[in-house]
Amino acid sequence: MVQKDFGAQKKYDNGFKLNELFPLNNVGIVTARDSFVIDSDKETLMNRVKDFYLLDKGELKNKYPIKENSTWKIDDIKIKSKEFNSEYITTISYRLFDQKFIYYNDFFIERPRKETANNFLKAKNLGLTLCKQFKSGDTYQHIFISDKIIESSFVSNKTSEITSIFPLYLYNYSIQTSIEETPERTPNLNVESVNEIADKLGLIFTNEKEITEGTFAPIDILDYIYAVLHSPTYRETYKEFLKIDFPRVPYPIDQKQFWELVALGKQIREIHLLESSEVEDFISSYPVEGTNIVGKPKYEQRNYVVEVDSISNNDTFEPMGRVYINETQYFDNVPQVAWNFYIGGYQPAQKWLKDRKDIELDFDDIMHYNKIIVALTETDRLMKEIDKIY
Structure with a gap:
C-alpha cells in the first residue's frame, strides 16, 4: 500500500506508453542451455556444437554439462537438426556491455522469440531493452539499448x-529478391502516437532519417525516449508507476526541448553501444x-592531495x-561513480569482471573494460545534463 502522488499520476498517464508505441515487443530469448550454445569465443562454440554431432550421447x-528434459532429448535433436551449420552462429547481447556468440538454432533454443529476433539477425536495427517492472533498489534504472538479439536476463537477472x-x-x-539485397523495413511505431507527436511539434514524420528541415524520424523518437528515461527527475517523480508496468513517456513540449533531448539521448545511446569516439x-x-587472470575484483579508493590555490x-x-x-x-x-553505477539489476563495472573469474584477460578485454569505465562515467554526466532540459 504505497502512497502515490495522484497529481503526478494524472500527468504521467497523459504520456504515451512504450509497449503501445512499439506494437511488436517481446522478452529476450531463453536457451535453457546457455553453457552449451553461448560462448565468448566463436571457435570454441563452433567446436562444441560440432561435437554434438560427432560424439555419442554418453561421451557428450x-x-x-548438457542436460536433457522431457521435451529435449539429445538423440532426437541429432536426428531433427541433422548437422552443424555455421550460418546459425551469430552474436547476442548477453549482459550489459557483454556480447557473446550463440548457436541460434530452433532445435537448441528453448524460447527463440523468432518474431522479434528476426528483425536483428540479418540486418541493422536498434531496440530499447526494458523491464516491465522493477523491484531491485528504489530507483528506476532498467533501460538499455541493443543492436543484437538479447538474452532474457540482459538488463536484470531477477x-x-x-x-x-x-x-x-x-x-x-518475404519480398527480398536476393541475399545481397537489403530487405524492406518499416518503423515499429504506432501511427496514432507518432501523428500526435508530429502535431505537437509541427514536424513531418519520415520512415528514415532525412536532412530535410522540419522532419523527424524513428531514430529521433528513440533518442528522445532514451534521454527522458535517463532523467533523474523523471525516475524519481514516477518511480512508483515505473515499478509496476512499462514506462509512459511525456510528449515533448516543443521543438527546442525535443531536439535538445534527442541530441543527449543519441550521445548516451552511442556511448552504451560503444560506438562513440568518447569511449x-x-x-x-x-x-x-x-x-x-581475474580473481576477486575489488575497488580501493585513493587519496589525492590537491593544492588549494588550484581549486576554482x-x-x-x-x-x-x-x-x-x-x-x-x-x-x-x-x-568511484563508474564502479558503483547501476543499470538495471547490475553494476556493469563489477559484473563484467566477476563474470570472468579465473579467466585471463587479453588486450581487447583490457581495452573493452576501459571503454566501459568511460561509458558509465559519461552516462552519469549526461544524465545531469538531461535534467537541465527535462
Missing part, C-alpha cells in the same frame, strides 16, 4: 525483471604486467580509485 554428457526488447524497425524478408578517450589505465569555485572532484583484478594488477584512475 561426460564432456559437457525473475520479476525479465528483459523485453522493442525493435525500432520491422523487416519484411576511446580512456580515463583509466592498466599499468602493471602480470598474469591478467566551479570545480568538482570525483573520488578515484583502483579496480584490482587480482593481488597485483589493477585498473587505475577509475571514478
Whole structure:
C-alpha cells in the first residue's frame, strides 16, 4: 500500500506508453542451455556444437554439462537438426556491455522469440531493452539499448525483471529478391502516437532519417525516449508507476526541448553501444604486467592531495580509485561513480569482471573494460545534463 502522488499520476498517464508505441515487443530469448550454445569465443562454440554431432550421447554428457528434459532429448535433436551449420552462429547481447556468440538454432533454443529476433539477425536495427517492472533498489534504472538479439536476463537477472526488447524497425524478408539485397523495413511505431507527436511539434514524420528541415524520424523518437528515461527527475517523480508496468513517456513540449533531448539521448545511446569516439578517450589505465587472470575484483579508493590555490569555485572532484583484478594488477584512475553505477539489476563495472573469474584477460578485454569505465562515467554526466532540459 504505497502512497502515490495522484497529481503526478494524472500527468504521467497523459504520456504515451512504450509497449503501445512499439506494437511488436517481446522478452529476450531463453536457451535453457546457455553453457552449451553461448560462448565468448566463436571457435570454441563452433567446436562444441560440432561435437554434438560427432560424439555419442554418453561421451557428450561426460564432456559437457548438457542436460536433457522431457521435451529435449539429445538423440532426437541429432536426428531433427541433422548437422552443424555455421550460418546459425551469430552474436547476442548477453549482459550489459557483454556480447557473446550463440548457436541460434530452433532445435537448441528453448524460447527463440523468432518474431522479434528476426528483425536483428540479418540486418541493422536498434531496440530499447526494458523491464516491465522493477523491484531491485528504489530507483528506476532498467533501460538499455541493443543492436543484437538479447538474452532474457540482459538488463536484470531477477525473475520479476525479465528483459523485453522493442525493435525500432520491422523487416519484411518475404519480398527480398536476393541475399545481397537489403530487405524492406518499416518503423515499429504506432501511427496514432507518432501523428500526435508530429502535431505537437509541427514536424513531418519520415520512415528514415532525412536532412530535410522540419522532419523527424524513428531514430529521433528513440533518442528522445532514451534521454527522458535517463532523467533523474523523471525516475524519481514516477518511480512508483515505473515499478509496476512499462514506462509512459511525456510528449515533448516543443521543438527546442525535443531536439535538445534527442541530441543527449543519441550521445548516451552511442556511448552504451560503444560506438562513440568518447569511449576511446580512456580515463583509466592498466599499468602493471602480470598474469591478467581475474580473481576477486575489488575497488580501493585513493587519496589525492590537491593544492588549494588550484581549486576554482566551479570545480568538482570525483573520488578515484583502483579496480584490482587480482593481488597485483589493477585498473587505475577509475571514478568511484563508474564502479558503483547501476543499470538495471547490475553494476556493469563489477559484473563484467566477476563474470570472468579465473579467466585471463587479453588486450581487447583490457581495452573493452576501459571503454566501459568511460561509458558509465559519461552516462552519469549526461544524465545531469538531461535534467537541465527535462
